[in-house]
Amino acid sequence: MSTRLHHLISLAQLDRACITRLLDRAERMRDASLHGTRKLDLLHGRTVLNLFFEPSTRTRTSFELAARRLGADVVNFDIARSSTNKGETLLDTLHTLEAMHLDAIIVRHRETGTPEFMVRHAMSGVSVINAGDGNHAHPTQGLLDALTIRQHRPDFNNLTVTICGDIRHSRVARSDIHAFTALGVRELRLCGPESLLPEPDDVPQGHFTEDFDAAVEGADVIIMLRLQKERMAATLLPDESAYFERFGLNSERLKRAAPGCLVMHPGPINRGIEIAPDVADGAQSRILEQVGNGVFVRMAVLAEVLGR
Amino acid sequence: MSTRLHHLISLAQLDRACITRLLDRAERMRDASLHGTRKLDLLHGRTVLNLFFEPSTRTRTSFELAARRLGADVVNFDIARSSTNKGETLLDTLHTLEAMHLDAIIVRHRETGTPEFMVRHAMSGVSVINAGDGNHAHPTQGLLDALTIRQHRPDFNNLTVTICGDIRHSRVARSDIHAFTALGVRELRLCGPESLLPEPDDVPQGHFTEDFDAAVEGADVIIMLRLQKERMAATLLPDESAYFERFGLNSERLKRAAPGCLVMHPGPINRGIEIAPDVADGAQSRILEQVGNGVFVRMAVLAEVLGR
Amino acid sequence: MSTRLHHLISLAQLDRACITRLLDRAERMRDASLHGTRKLDLLHGRTVLNLFFEPSTRTRTSFELAARRLGADVVNFDIARSSTNKGETLLDTLHTLEAMHLDAIIVRHRETGTPEFMVRHAMSGVSVINAGDGNHAHPTQGLLDALTIRQHRPDFNNLTVTICGDIRHSRVARSDIHAFTALGVRELRLCGPESLLPEPDDVPQGHFTEDFDAAVEGADVIIMLRLQKERMAATLLPDESAYFERFGLNSERLKRAAPGCLVMHPGPINRGIEIAPDVADGAQSRILEQVGNGVFVRMAVLAEVLGR
Known part of the structure; x- marks a missing residue:
């Protein structure tokens, strides 16, 4: 012990x-x-x-x-x-x-x-x-995310988790990665515009990608990060709707994930920027469970x- | 029950x-x-x-x-x-x-x-x-005003209550009116400059008047409302002292009311605008009882x- | 009693x-x-x-x-x-x-x-x-300063206390002086630039001086006051380093005091303006005891x- x-x-x-x-x-x-x-x-x-x-x-x-x-x-x-x-x-x-x-x-x-x-x-x-x-x-966020996942998917060894957004500047992502890795997660996919992905040395545990569709494919858990408005410029995308098009989670995209895939977000959410309202409020959303x-x-x- | x-x-x-x-x-x-x-x-x-x-x-x-x-x-x-x-x-x-x-x-x-x-x-x-x-x-204000009146005048059926000021924009007045009406108040007089009186349909329970002297006559309770400075212009009165002249409660005017008439105000008070200092601090004032x-x-x- | x-x-x-x-x-x-x-x-x-x-x-x-x-x-x-x-x-x-x-x-x-x-x-x-x-x-400050001194030097009748800084504008100094005088302090030395010393009638209990070295000599307790930046001009000193030179407590100056002299300050401290960092953090400093x-x-x- x-x-x-x-x-x-x-x-x-x-x-x-x-x-x-x-x-x-x-x-x-x-x-x-x-x-x-x-x-x-x-x-x-x-x-x-x-x-x-x-x-x-x-x-x-x-x-x-x-x-x-x-x-x-x-x-x-x-x-x-x-x-x-x-x-x-x-x-x-x-x-x-x-x-x-x-x-x-x-x-x-x-x-x-x-x-x-x-x-x-x-x-x-x-x-x-x-x-x-x-x-x-942000260690308590990492723990509460792990707790929320464990309630629904207790076996981390069989779990594919996708984190999408501004991972480079996210303390939430870093604490999540530490928690999930310690608990033996099978696969960690880190997705976002190249400029918002961390240096590989900084986060050695994950697979990096700019292709969100591929990152969602078969995922058991998807954690969407809040896009800070001031980071928009760094994405090389013209505006928020272009960001949402490439990196936003909508119901169409969610169908690519594993059945019953958990949708999570540390909050507060930007509706229509990183997540579609119907997904944030949908049956697979665990966002309020995270708060509790x-x-x-x-x-x-x-x-x-x-x-x- | x-x-x-x-x-x-x-x-x-x-x-x-x-x-x-x-x-x-x-x-x-x-x-x-x-x-x-x-x-x-x-x-x-x-x-x-x-x-x-x-x-x-x-x-x-x-x-x-x-x-x-x-x-x-x-x-x-x-x-x-x-x-x-x-x-x-x-x-x-x-x-x-x-x-x-x-x-x-x-x-x-x-x-x-x-x-x-x-x-x-x-x-x-x-x-x-x-x-x-x-x-x-502002329902708790309506209740506390009713409680304050009931302590001194338990029989609402024999009560004339005057409310004076910016009734049109006052949530206090609306909740007072609901409370007093439910408790069976005999007469409700609503007084203020025409532009600050509500639409009759909005508040069907009261008698409207711009004549404060008449509204005070024989009243058992007078509730003065706080004048929001930004509403001054709508009164068509040149300034605060003109407002006080027509709609302020001073000791001279108070003599027209029923003996022992209760003087109330939701606070914070504007001394010399809607109420004279000696009335606010006088023996008939229930303003601090309201707070309690x-x-x-x-x-x-x-x-x-x-x-x- | x-x-x-x-x-x-x-x-x-x-x-x-x-x-x-x-x-x-x-x-x-x-x-x-x-x-x-x-x-x-x-x-x-x-x-x-x-x-x-x-x-x-x-x-x-x-x-x-x-x-x-x-x-x-x-x-x-x-x-x-x-x-x-x-x-x-x-x-x-x-x-x-x-x-x-x-x-x-x-x-x-x-x-x-x-x-x-x-x-x-x-x-x-x-x-x-x-x-x-x-x-x-600032009476609770006067009491906590007296308590801090009493723990280390219970006999006020044998005590020389020096207060240095902007005594003219300091409520801390006034309350300290009242507490220490009531407790029978032997000698109170009040030191600072002339313009920051009080009128003698205002504080009759102390010995005034602009010579900090003399004020420190043999002192059992030294209380340094916070210099409000906006008072700097009144000191007739060109800048903060000139103030520190004349009225700051450094380890060299502290050697003139009685052995084990207590160093106190009501906080928050301006390091390098009224007190040297090594004195503030040193063995004789009672600053954090004061807080407790x-x-x-x-x-x-x-x-x-x-x-x-």
Whole structure:
């Protein structure tokens, strides 16, 4: 049995046993919730701080709900208006927060490596949980995607997963790839315009392609990424409808996939840009299940890093 | 006995029995509070989300206090900074929030019909509570105004109520009118500059007038509405002091009303525009009682829609 | 034994017994925390409201943590977006909040005297706690500084304390001076550029000097204040490095102080402007202890004013 995690920065170092333990725990959280136990007492007296340098109401709310359902207190540190803007360094902010005797800091930051930097420089026993850093990692998203897939397709060894969109700049894709690889996925297909595909060395686990039809063929899971409007130019495609034509998931294309192929998206979705509305809302869409699993996975992570 | 409400969108469909039940419940909440029971455990484990598309610290705080005093967890979803600004549709925001297993969403929106729209499209059992939509409805304000009146004048059948100001654009006035009519008010007088009075078909229950002196004559309750500065032009009055002259409530005018006439205002007040400072702060003013009752009414509504 | 406080506006009127009682209580809070009792139930059912007219994430968070650890509910009233901006007066805001049955209001305001004004006009039993007003007072900072010193140097009668920086505009300095004087400090040295020193009548307790080397000589405690960038011009020094040269605390200068002299700063620090990084992070620095003590002092103050 692998040792208990004290931080969660990336899934890159986590083995199959560890990821499986977290997913099992998230499933027990979901079962308890479905049986009416909405609130647990596991983290009573613990304090969790949301430190979001990038605004993200969805992820922040998901973490906040997760922490509250475990009985923890949650404080939102509104960094946009804090003294960090007055020139305080990240390190001084970190040490100040630590000195207030917090148990966990959930951090999102535009720059890759910020959570890792915080772990290296933390002076107390505070746990750091990465809620997304630069293009690097978004580990709870990777876990919630793995959980959503596992509910429907428990055998990763027989699974073909296609991820499509701006993989080069996507921390979601990187964490997904780590999770699915650790769980033994059979085949990973990474699809997008050439300029939005990562360097091969950066992501050695996948098969790269610009041909979305081929990438969809026989896939058991398709994960569509959000296209950031400002990346449009890099695609060499004239406009969003041309992007949708080549890389959007519509119902016609979905027929090429394996029967019952799961359709996923980290949200928020751009309807008609990367995904057709009828597919996003269709019977194969697992997008809202992902949101629900997000809360359970974050409960599992908080219980893991803060558990006694 | 009328059935339990699952949502609260408007008072238009609520009958006397239902409104009375909510007011009775609010009164029990107030009694418990006055006897030292500040915190109840009724909604322990339940989660309430504030979804305010229009800023309103007062109403949001009132709902937040109400939910906390019932033991619920409260999450503020700061929509101004959320992904809705990145182009996510209202429906996608709604479904995302539902997927996080919330129990109630308290919504305020500039557009009439948004809470109703959310009820129609909600996929889970989440309760929707309208905290004000466009010119349409502000049901908890209608209830708290009714509660405030009932404490002092329990017999609505003998009551003359005057509402003065921008009735055309006021969701407060509409919800007041529904509440007072359901409770059997004898006479409703609606007063304001012609351009700020509603179409008669829109509000069939009231007597319209531009003569404030006549509207005050013998009234048992006077509710002054806040004048939105941007509506000034539509009044055809040259400036705020001219408005105050014709439609402001001063102590001289108040003498025309019935003895002990209640003076009310939903706040925040514009001193010297719609109401004289000495009247706002005077012995007949119930403005702060309204604020206090706001918390108790919102507790009653939350207990009603979330109660088991 | 002095009577229990109902408000905390300034330390000017508090005698030694009262300050000692608050510090003792803060120490018991710290002991309980160190022995694993993170959460007390003392203020269960009480509601504390943060009313910050000036943004200050650090102090607000510290108060929020303190209140939560005592079991109180905390509501943040986001004044920047509230109806106060729509022209509501401070008094109307105060009375509206009181009407919601809050137990304590923690207020920060740019203008000197705002908390005092609120106490004078409060109509209910609400407690007002000053979290900083203008240049006037920041009483919990004075208490936490006294607590930090007392842990290391319990005998104030043998203590020389130096405060350096913009003392003229510093509410921190004023509250420190009141606390240390009440506790019987032997010598208080106030140092800074002449234009940033207060009028002698304003602060009669201290010895004024522009010679920082002399002020450091033999000091047991040195408190460095944050230089507001906009005050730079008033110093008659050409730039920040010239300021640091004359009034910055570096390790060379620190050697003139008494052995083991405590180095303190209210934060956030300007590295290289008022304090050298190696001193801020050095063995004699008590800056992070101050932050930790801030939570315990605020717990003590809340327990004092809200205790039954």
